[in-house]
Amino acid sequence: MSRVRLLLLGGLLSGSCVSVAQGVTQPADPARPPAVVVDTLARKFSLVGPLDSATRPNQLVHERYPGPRRLRGTIGKQPVTIELDSANSSYTGAFYYDRSGRWLEVRLDARPGARTLHLCETPAGDLTGRLRLPAKAPAQLKGTWENADGRHQYPFVLRETYAGAARYEQDLWEMVRYTVRRDTSYIPLDSAFFHQLYVRVSLPNNPVAEQRLRRALAAPFAPELMPLYLDTLLARRQLQHNGYQFHGVGDVVYNGHNLFSVLRVSSFQQGPDYHPHEWYDGTTFDLRTGQRLRLADLLVAGYQKRLLALFRRGLKRALAAAPGYGPLGGAAPPLPVGGFVLAPAGLVFTYDDRDAATLGEPGAGHADRFLEVVLPYEELVPLVRRTGPLAPVLQERGLLPKK
Template identity: 25%
Template sequence: MRLLICSFVLLLSFAALCLAQAPAQTFRGTIGEQSVVVKLQRDGNKLTGSYSYERIGQSITLKGQIDAQGNVTLAEFDNAGRQTGKFKGKLEPDEERTDAFILDGTWTRPDGSHETSFDLHEQQLAFTNGLQFTSKTIADRRLNIKAIYPQLAGGDAPGVIAFNRAAESLVTKLVNDYKKDFVPTDHGGGFETDYNVLLANDDLVSVELNEEYWGGAHPEASHDAVTYDLRNGRALVLASLFKPGAKYADVLRRAARADMLARLKRLDTKNNENKQDYESFFSDDELKEWGAWGLTPRGLVLYFDLPHVIAVFDKASIPWAELKDMLDPKGPAAQFAQTNGAR
């Protein structure tokens, strides 16, 4: 347990350092209910950058600072140099991933009024060829549908076109399925999707889609992912990451369970709880199959369909180092495994 606590503290301290070392960090998320993209650059404890509402696109200047604990304060300014708002939040490791951070807190006007929350997730962008992500939305106010999905802009190569079609097709199907199955209830109803970029370089893109349905006693969440080989214009299959004939399924299940248990123990430590019998959690049946998977620079992400009471753990991150003996040295994951020491 002490090791778990120390590891998390090290990650927390590392958050501010990562922002300092990166050329620029890009975050996506929301201010209130509005989708935004935020770009930040650090110089010492100073932060500069900009953000824009995806629906509008106009850039708003940001200036502020970050301390060693990841506490962030930012002021925003319009084109005339007038302050129009301020952010106060914290940069912390994303508990669901090993290579990304979350920046969340509150936004207000300069006088402290109109307080609203913001929630931003780091996007792993490493394009050098002019590609960039834009967002499209399928909306239906009558049915409370707001389905945001990614599209690549800045290129027309076959791989870019194929990715865009795949992402649009997947979200369109999810929306149509929801409409077909929609039954009004006393709890109302609705469906939303949004996305995070797990990996994006000139060769590969991997994007997770986060879906939320509500209308029953409890909201339901699920995940999908779109992972594409841009060079060859095709979707990646999981088996292509591993050596031919490798028995990787059981290894992935064990690694996923270990990741979930570690996160559960950290959460219990934070809440001063101790469940004693941790081995009873995340049974073989619950982890028998994963519904989707994605790639990050540091590892593989698996998405499971877990019962509501433990659904918060339905993502599992597996570092490349834990899979090094089975990875195909000529496969699409080899470049990341080598970079992260999984030789």
């Protein structure tokens, strides 16, 4: 299961496999703005005349969440990366071995006194490993990894680092806009809902790249104009449909080797039938320049035919692992319209209902409205440009000769 799917299902916010690590707690940020609910602000910025004679109360929420802390190091001789998100005085996140790219769940509880980080290395959340931390946590964390039954142990070293990576935050904008009945201001007559997490990148040593990334990934308007934008957007949707809901997430799926990959997941539904759509759009950036990378920037000239063959092979693997989806893409399936992302496991494409209409109404055996196709880096070696942005990833994994 991919990290973005874990996020969508709440896997990064809750779980039964709990772990504890006093050494990686994060102090509260006094500058972090609290959640704000502003009814009068939304009314003030409304551009649309009353849809009813009663006042239209709106609810607006804006909050900024800190991005994950990035820890890198080794377990035994294996290089690892850990990314930890904070939530309600605890941490959740992801962990992968750099040379294999296999995602593992990480659960941490910030309760004082306990000093063990538990690893859940299976989709079912089974506990398969622990990192025993020292009593005092210096900048460089050292301790012992052991498997679930304690029979195998290896030393580990971890350090927080953003070399070749970016710090980032997630900016939440949420608005509920509704009309009310003429005889009361408390019973909603019609409503529209918007919820979006935007990515806000910080590169203090590279302001040019930072500004490019912010323009590409941040909210479409400055904070003082967002209430106006959202109120107008939802009012227009209400005029078109009796009810509208939008949920959006910008999930960072790769952050390293000067590569920054974001998967935007948009889910919306509107009347009269309220059949939801779930769309996946990937973008990858070069952190040195802030420019968006295309497949042609990463792969050798003339890659198209060979990449399509690899994709179709990967699609067959994905369908074999999830037969409930049935055939997708026809006899000669094209690449998905949503583009690609990089992930620790490889190059990732995602089919949604823009590519296959059957994904709009999933049936038995495939409750998800998407199908993820992963092309492992090992398969991509013949197609990767040896001097391109993706080459360092392959070199670290021992797939290319070291310089």
